[in-house]
Amino acid sequence: MGRQLTISCFRYNPNIPGDKPRMQDYKLEEYEGMTLFVALNEIREKLDPTLMFDFVCRAAICGSCAMLINGRPRLACKTMTRTLPSRFTVMPLPVFKLIGDLSVDTGTWFRNLQIRTESWIHTNKKFDFNALEVRMENKTAEAIYEPERCIECGCCVAACVTANIREDFLGATGINRVARFILDPRDERSNAEYFEVVGNEDGAFGCVGIMACADLCPMEIPLQENLAFVRRKMAAAGLKLQFPGVKIS
Amino acid sequence: MELAKNLQTTLNRSYGKTDLYVDLAQSISGVILIGFLWMHMLFVATIVVSPQLFDALSEGLDKYYLAQVGIPATIIVIIIHIFLAGRRAPLRLRDLRIAWRLTNLMNHYDTWIWAGQVITALCVGIMASIHLWVILGAWPLRAATSAARVASTGPADPTWGGFHFPFFLVFYVIFLLVGEYHGGFGLYRILVKWGWFERHKMGWVLKGITVIIVVLGFTALYTFTQIAKTGGAIH
Structure with a gap:
């Protein structure tokens, strides 16, 4: 019994x-x-x-x-x-x-994330049906696989105080998603383009660092490392970037 | 890329790097303040070694204009930090309730620590203002006057019942605890965000440093009360 x-x-x-x-x-x-x-x-x-x-x-x-x-x-x-x-x-x-x-409904939220982070490989290379697939270093593949393991359950978003009070915040899953594409050598997006996506308060710089996401991720994805990786990457990129900026007064 | 761009989000885009600069400035102001706090506590703790050393250090800071420049600079950094870090806190009542509910529901260690940081931020803001007002009014700082202040009791006025309460001692004990809590975990959070260290190990190192500083602070307060007992006759 x-x-x-x-x-x-x-x-x-x-x-x-x-x-x-x-x-x-x-x-x-x-x-x-x-x-x-x-x-x-x-x-x-x-x-x-x-x-x-x-x-x-x-x-x-x-x-x-x-x-x-x-x-x-x-x-x-x-x-x-x-x-x-x-x-x-x-x-x-x-x-x-x-x-x-x-x-x-996590679907609508993740669909929005997909569009905002442009979660697809951006490349100008033409796909050749007959050619052999381009080989990737095992190390690179493994690095991409870490953030790629995300199952989009939404636990990190639900656990995040910032995501709870700021509607537009991408959450750990969103920043982690961008980490995956930054790591992928096939994605030809420049740092400036990534900066446009997560170099702001709704992305990498919105995180407060509470790390409930990292502690509660059911897939145990190393979110602290991945989020910090994107933050450092975006800070380094942003400090070098030039934004002309439009002033309207 | 935002899904629906309105006038405000479109114009915000043209600010480009503002969010990066603000985030960097928040981290940097935090690091400066915790550096200041730890240095300050080490300086205060010289009283444990000898009142002469405390006085020599205090006189030196005045003589070389370090205090005259350092204090206004610190006040400016504090004000900047309040604005930069404050924007992270749940300020609207709606957000406050959401954050509080989530914290209670999850009962997650780091989320509680963060809630504590928001609360101690308020305490530090208020108590630092009082502290500054008091010490600037008592300038120059010397072991004897500081000891007299720490040991003073009040109000001791017959119209108030003539009771004696060590307001300053209680104030400093609370201020020390909330200050070190806010600063220690604040530095932890900055380092977590930038991700140079494994956070659990780093957390223990910072907790260790914080405990040492708090113990030093308590020892300094005790020493002040003992100096006051001898009537401040130290020179």
Whole structure:
């Protein structure tokens, strides 16, 4: 007989007129190897089919099931219930648009990030179907792979005080994304172009250095290093750059 | 590239490097102030060695105009730092509530430390102003007068009930703690942002330095009270 778990869930459906945000308790029995993802599915199957939450892969790859577990942004599928007290809370991630209960829309936010950081390889080289792929040094590939491991779960954004209060802040994931392209020799963007993207308060210089992102990243991406790398890179670039600037008075 | 450009964001673009300069200036002003604070505390701690050394140092700073130049310069850096670092703090009530809620929800160590930094910033701002007002009014600083101030109790006036309370001692103890907290963790955050060191190890080094400085400060305060007991007869 496992522990009796009491999961206190945030409930609110903005689409139901007059619905009020509240916490609702669900009791269920824990069993060996139970993850929060399994527990939530059990609630939905046996106790309350109206409970909304997101999941796809249940293996910490898709990043859909990020939520505040006992207040901290984590992945439900990567969280064993045995690591939690017998009573705990689950809430949706802040910052992202609330769809209902534990479900948030991270897609629109990340789409916006994708466009703002121009997350694609900028190159003038013409792609040749018949040529062999250009080889990359193993070291370079490994360096790119570190920031590339981001699964866009949004935990770093939810954990960030700055992202919570400044709507336009790119967050750790955004700055980390830019680090990935700076490291990639195939991207021909100049420092000035990168500076345009993150050399401001909404990017590298908006970070306060609290590092909740680095501590709570489910993929354990070295965010302090990556964020500092972009900050130093942008500072060095910015000090050399010339901006003509338009004065309108 | 911003998705929707309006007049304000379009014109902000033309400032180009402002955000970089402001961020650099914030870090630099912080480093200057923590450097000043640690140096200041080491200077004050000379009282532990001997009041003569304290006086000689104080006289030297006056003689070579280091105090006359250093103090106004420090005040200017403090004011700059308030504006630069203050813009990071959640200032609107809405932001304050969001930040406080998130801090409580997450219960994450570094986020609490940061919340403490915002709170101590307010304390340091107010207490540094009082401190400056008091010491500038008591210039020149000498071991005897400083000891008398640290040990003074008040208000001791019959109309106030005639009670004795060591206002200055309590003030300095609190000021020392909040100042070192704000400065120590402030330097930690600057170094974290620029990322030259592994942050956990660096955090412990800074905590070690801070503890040493705080202990020195307490020792100096104790020494002042002892000097005051002997009636300030030190020369």
